[in-house]
Amino acid sequence: MKIAIFGGSFDPVHAEHINMVKAAIDSLGVNKTIIVPAFVAPHKQGRAHADPQDRLNMVRLAFEGIRNCEVSAFELNAGGTSYTYITLGYFRKKYPDAQLFFLVGADMLKDFYTWKEPETILSLCDLVVCNREGEKVNFALEQLKFFSTFHKKFKVIEYTGRDISSTKARVLCAFGEDLRPYLPDCVIEYIEANQLYRIDGVKGALKYLKPARAKHTLRVALTAAPFSAKYKLAENDVIRAAAFHDVAKNMDLNDSELSGFVPPEDVPSQVLHQYTGAYVAEHTFGVSQEDVLDAIRYHTSGRPNMSDLEKLIFLSDMLEPGRDFPGIKKLRKLFDTDLNDCMRLALKLTIKHLKRSKGKIYPLTFAAYEYYKELTDRRKT
Numbered sequence: 001m002k003i004a005i006f007g008g009s010f011d012p013v014h015a016e017h018i019n020m021v022k023a024a025i026d027s028l029g030v031n032k033t034i035i036v037p038a039f040v041a042p043h044k045q046g047r048a049h050a051d052p053q054d055r056l057n058m059v060r061l062a063f064e065g066i067r068n069c070e071v072s073a074f075e076l077n078a079g080g081t082s083y084t085y086i087t088l089g090y091f092r093k094k095y096p097d098a099q100l101f102f103l104v105g106a107d108m109l110k111d112f113y114t115w116k117e118p119e120t121i122l123s124l125c126d127l128v129v130c131n132r133e134g135e136k137v138n139f140a141l142e143q144l145k146f147f148s149t150f151h152k153k154f155k156v157i158e159y160t161g162r163d164i165s166s167t168k169a170r171v172l173c174a175f176g177e178d179l180r181p182y183l184p185d186c187v188i189e190y191i192e193a194n195q196l197y198r199i200d201g202v203k204g205a206l207k208y209l210k211p212a213r214a215k216h217t218l219r220v221a222l223t224a225a226p227f228s229a230k231y232k233l234a235e236n237d238v239i240r241a242a243a244f245h246d247v248a249k250n251m252d253l254n255d256s257e258l259s260g261f262v263p264p265e266d267v268p269s270q271v272l273h274q275y276t277g278a279y280v281a282e283h284t285f286g287v288s289q290e291d292v293l294d295a296i297r298y299h300t301s302g303r304p305n306m307s308d309l310e311k312l313i314f315l316s317d318m319l320e321p322g323r324d325f326p327g328i329k330k331l332r333k334l335f336d337t338d339l340n341d342c343m344r345l346a347l348k349l350t351i352k353h354l355k356r357s358k359g360k361i362y363p364l365t366f367a368a369y370e371y372y373k374e375l376t377d378r379r380k381t
């Protein structure tokens, strides 16, 4: 008997998870696939968004009609951090004669080396890497590295799927976007009925935006949210800051939302909305986290010594996929590797652009550039 085991946070389960399993069933000829939602995935300490029971319920709904699939609550019942080698040990005992496969997405391959007891995992099962068509992973190279470390090869399955991740699904959900291309209907209904992945104020903020600005705002959130874990930020704060960053873009100082607002001195018109935006987020929507308010407050000008959230929103605003300007490719690369290097170049390009277009340059932007120039220079020496 051949059994495939598929673990993950499933926060929420989405169409790509299902496509992966279907591809594995077809190409490996497995008799059974066991889906195992993690209580706390090791690489996502404390970062689950929906309750374990809700995640389990969604996985059950999603895989109900798919042949030879069953859902195991083993890791949820065990509680604590869910380690794959323990889970596989359990299923090895339960099915001593079966050939076990463990399914992972191609993005997991580079992390596998840091998992707990990878050799034990490979003694219990064959690792199967599911790669979505069109994604660029150099499997020949990965296979060499893998073999030289573990003296065993992994298998690769190609499958077709939409561009979706659970993070993207959560952002789309918070923004009230159509989830049908990405999640099964039964999961969407469950999310709606149980009001999962909602973030206070996000939909309200969107009502203040013209359609093109709302789309830009969504793209900023989609650009920023995947970095939440890397910078140890609460994903909801990242999404909230993105949702509000341009909330006052189309407001007038006479609008009732801005009564009591005192503009800082000599703010150029294109920078003003960062201050009015923070004001509206705080006073109209009750956003109270200082870090979120500061990310809104400095998203256009920047400032010296920004927090990671401030940098993330500043740069996501500048680099979201709807943007295009000379130098953006290099900036996007730096964005993935180092926020301070990226800030330095982003501010340099901003100042250059403003000088060329004879726009007024806000002193805070100069100060921010000097700060990041000095910081990154100092680091190099």
Ligand code: FE
Pocket (backbone or CB within 6 Å): 245, 246, 273, 299, 300, 317
């Ligand atoms: Fe803005």
Ligand code: FE
Pocket (backbone or CB within 6 Å): 216, 220, 245, 246, 317
């Ligand atoms: Fe913006």
